[in-house]
Amino acid sequence: xxxxxxxxxxxxxxxxxxxxxxxxxxxxxxxxxxxxxxxxxxxxxxxxxxxxxxxxxxxxxxxxxxxxxxxxxxxxxxxxxxxxxxxxxxxxxxxxxxxxxxxxxxxxxxxxxxxxxxxxxxxxxxxxxxxxxxxxxxxxxxxxxxxxxxxxxxxxxxxxxxxxxxxxxxxxxxxxxxxxxxxxxxxxxxxxxxxxxxxxxxxxxxxxxxxxxxxxxxxxxxxxxxxxxxxxxxxxxxxxxxxxxxxxxxxxxxxxxxxxxxxxxxxxxxxxxxxxxxxxxxxxxxxxxxxxxxxxxxxxxxxxxxxxxxxxxxxxxxxxxxxxxxxxxxxxxxxxxxxxxxxxxxxxxxxxxxxxxxxxxxxxxxxxxxxxxxxxxxxxxxxxxxxxxxxxxxxxxxxxxxxxxxxxxxxxxxxxxxxxxxxxxxxxxxxxxxxxxxxxxxxxxxxxxxx
Numbered sequence: 001x002x003x004x005x006x007x008x009x010x011x012x013x014x015x016x017x018x019x020x021x022x023x024x025x026x027x028x029x030x031x032x033x034x035x036x037x038x039x040x041x042x043x044x045x046x047x048x049x050x051x052x053x054x055x056x057x058x059x060x061x062x063x064x065x066x067x068x069x070x071x072x073x074x075x076x077x078x079x080x081x082x083x084x085x086x087x088x089x090x091x092x093x094x095x096x097x098x099x100x101x102x103x104x105x106x107x108x109x110x111x112x113x114x115x116x117x118x119x120x121x122x123x124x125x126x127x128x129x130x131x132x133x134x135x136x137x138x139x140x141x142x143x144x145x146x147x148x149x150x151x152x153x154x155x156x157x158x159x160x161x162x163x164x165x166x167x168x169x170x171x172x173x174x175x176x177x178x179x180x181x182x183x184x185x186x187x188x189x190x191x192x193x194x195x196x197x198x199x200x201x202x203x204x205x206x207x208x209x210x211x212x213x214x215x216x217x218x219x220x221x222x223x224x225x226x227x228x229x230x231x232x233x234x235x236x237x238x239x240x241x242x243x244x245x246x247x248x249x250x251x252x253x254x255x256x257x258x259x260x261x262x263x264x265x266x267x268x269x270x271x272x273x274x275x276x277x278x279x280x281x282x283x284x285x286x287x288x289x290x291x292x293x294x295x296x297x298x299x300x301x302x303x304x305x306x307x308x309x310x311x312x313x314x315x316x317x318x319x320x321x322x323x324x325x326x327x328x329x330x331x332x333x334x335x336x337x338x339x340x341x342x343x344x345x346x347x348x349x350x351x352x353x354x355x356x357x358x359x360x361x362x363x364x365x366x367x368x369x370x371x372x373x374x375x376x377x378x379x380x381x382x383x384x385x386x387x388x389x390x391x392x393x394x395x396x397x398x399x400x401x402x403x404x405x406x407x408x409x410x411x412x413x414x415x416x417x418x419x420x421x422x423x424x425x426x427x428x429x430x431x432x433x434x435x436x437x438x439x440x441x442x443x444x445x446x447x448x449x450x451x
Contacts, residue, residue, distance in 0.1 A: 068112065129143065224389070256292050349415060422444075
C-alpha cells in the first residue's frame, strides 16, 4: 500500500477496470470486440471477467485507491497462505527464507491486473495437490471450487491444470504397487472434474481456447514486455536471487528426488523464457523443495526461545509499521502512472476536432478504451494475434516503413497518438500530408491534413 502508485504502473489496468464497469452496467458479457476500430466486431471474450468486475467494484467504491487496496490484499493473502503452509512443514528460518523468495518474485510483477487476484487460488490449489501427491492420495474435491474461481479470474488456470497433472507421477511413485492403478484412475477422474470445474464460466469451454490463444502469440512474445525472456545484460533482482538460491543449494547439499528436480527445472525454464512466469516460480518452487529441507539428515535446528521471541517481536514491529503505513496512506490520492495517461494530448486532439480512427501506441490502448476512443491496438494481444502485433510494432519502430506507409495511406487512420520516443513520430514530422498538432513529455499528436 505504501508504494501504491507502482501497482498502477501498467497501461492494461485502465481497460480491465473499464471492461468490468461495462459488464456491471450492461449485465451481459461481450462476445465481439467493442473497443477497437481495427478489429471492431471480431470475436473477443472477457475471459477474466471476474477480476475485471472486482476491479471495477473496487474503483467504484474507492477510486484508484480501492484498486490498489484490492491488489495489495490479494498479493498479501497469497504470500500469507504460502507462509502458513511452509511454517507447518519447515523450521522457522527456511520457511521465512522461502517466503521471502516468493515475495521478491511477486514484486517483480505486482501490478493491478487479473493475475494478482488469481494468486491466492493458485497457492491453495497447489498446496492441496502437493499434499495429496506426497501422501499418495487423490486430491480432495474441495480443490474443485478453487479451479472454478481461478478460471474466472485469470487464464493462468490452464497452468494449474497442466502442471498439477504432473503430480500424479509422484503420487503413484509413493503409493504401494497394489494401489497405483486405483490412485492413477482417481487422479484421472479428479483431473476431468477439474477440467469441468474450469468450464463453469460464462463462456464455458471457450475460456480454455482463449487462454491457449494467448500462449500462441508467436513472435509477438518478443515485443510484449511480460512475455520476453529474462535479460541478463545487466545485474538485476532475478539474477541475484537465482544465484543466491543456487549457492545455498550447493552449500547446504540440497538433494531433490529426480521427479522434483524435473519440476524445479521446468519452473525455472518458464521463468527464464518469460518474465511473467517469475511469479509462478516464486510461489510453486518453495512447495517443490520443501520436502527436501524437511527431511535433511542434519536438519536446520529450530530457533531457541530467545531467537523465537526476537523474531516474533521483529515481525510484530513490521506489522505495526504496515498498519501505520496503511492508515497514513488512506488519505493519499493514488493515480496511474502519468506516462500511460496522455490526458493533455487527447484534450488537444478533441479541441482540434480529431474524431476519426487513431493510430496509437500499444501502451496508450488501455487509456483510450477507458476514454471511449476506439483503438488501433491495445493490450488484448489475443484479439489482434501475434502477426498483427509484430507488424504494428515494427511499423512504429520504422523497421518496416512500407507497413507504416500502408497504415497511413490506407485512409482509415485520421490522426496519431504516439509516445515521443516512438521513431514514427520523427517520420510523421517530415511526411507530407501530416502535421503535428500537440506534443508534451507524454505523447505527440499528428493529424492528417485536409485535401
